[in-house]
Amino acid sequence: MGYASVVEQALLTRPKMDTTVCISEVTPRMRKLEREAIYRDYIACLNARDWARLGQFVHDDVRHNGRPLGLDGYRAMLENDHAQIPDLHFQIKRLIADPQQVACRLRFDVTPRGEFLGLPVNGRRVTFCEHALYAFRDQKIHEVWSIIDKAAIEAQL
Amino acid sequence: MGYASVVEQALLTRPKMDTTVCISEVTPRMRKLEREAIYRDYIACLNARDWARLGQFVHDDVRHNGRPLGLDGYRAMLENDHAQIPDLHFQIKRLIADPQQVACRLRFDVTPRGEFLGLPVNGRRVTFCEHALYAFRDQKIHEVWSIIDKAAIEAQL
DSSP states (O other), X not given: OOHHHHHHHHHHHOOSSXXXXXXXXXXXXXXXXXXXXXXXXXXHHHHTTOGGGGGGTEEEEEEETTBOOHHHHHHHHHHHHHHHSTTXXXXXXXXXXXXXXXXXXXXXXXXXXXXXXXXXXXXXXXXXXXXXXXXXXXTEEEEEEEEEOHHHHHTTO | OOHHHHHHHHHHHOOSSSEEEEESOHHXXXXXXXXXXXXXXXXXXXXXXXXXXXGGTXXXXXXXXXXXXXXXXXXXXXXXXXXXXXXXXXXXXXXXXXXXXXXXXXXXXXXXOSEETTEEOTTOOEEEEEEEEEEEETTEEEEEEEEEOHHHHHTTO
């Protein structure tokens, strides 16, 4: 019995269950799960301030809100964020992933020093969210589009 | 030969190609594509101001940024947006979907009347983006989390 007829026989005689023979369908699903896992590791890296590992997650040619920062510029941006917000911690509230992209609702409960987004926060505790979308290339974050909920911060001042 | 050994035999003798027996793997991929299609139809419905069709896309118990608006309240919110912004048009810039969720970067190039998000726009043309995340239930939008790039609008005034 050749391969095709063995599979045909298996399909004809299979129990009634949600089982399907599919071609190349595992790959996008696996890439989606891989994206999620890489993204969660990236957030853990940020929370650990483990800048030496940043290049494992972020592409050398990364862009942020249209600006071509590159990995060094991206790291400088993050280090500046942590200097401005000493208790900065990224909390994932919702995560949506497809094979090439991730979207995340991130929550912050922090006390920024001085001005933050042009607002006189001056060490007060504020909670707010950020919605960030990411496109991947070579298994790394290659482009980021981020919007922070500035109106939510204003409402707390 | 029972079902299990037939499948085992098929796997052992299968040709070297990207073919895999998988369980329930087609369904998430199809649900992702279905989410994308429903979402694009939803945006077309908004742009057509076709409020009679809104219930095809939006759940009776929809919530928006934590507020339990329900379908009627959601429609009232959208009608108010269109009254405030007569040339309101939703443009999809990026779309990320998984089986139960959608994330979208939406772009607007509009002239809001009077105040918009507390800013004195007063009929000036502004371009800005919104990042919206959606959770689905019963094939419909059940929860929305939206952040509008208020800082981008401020920078244009």
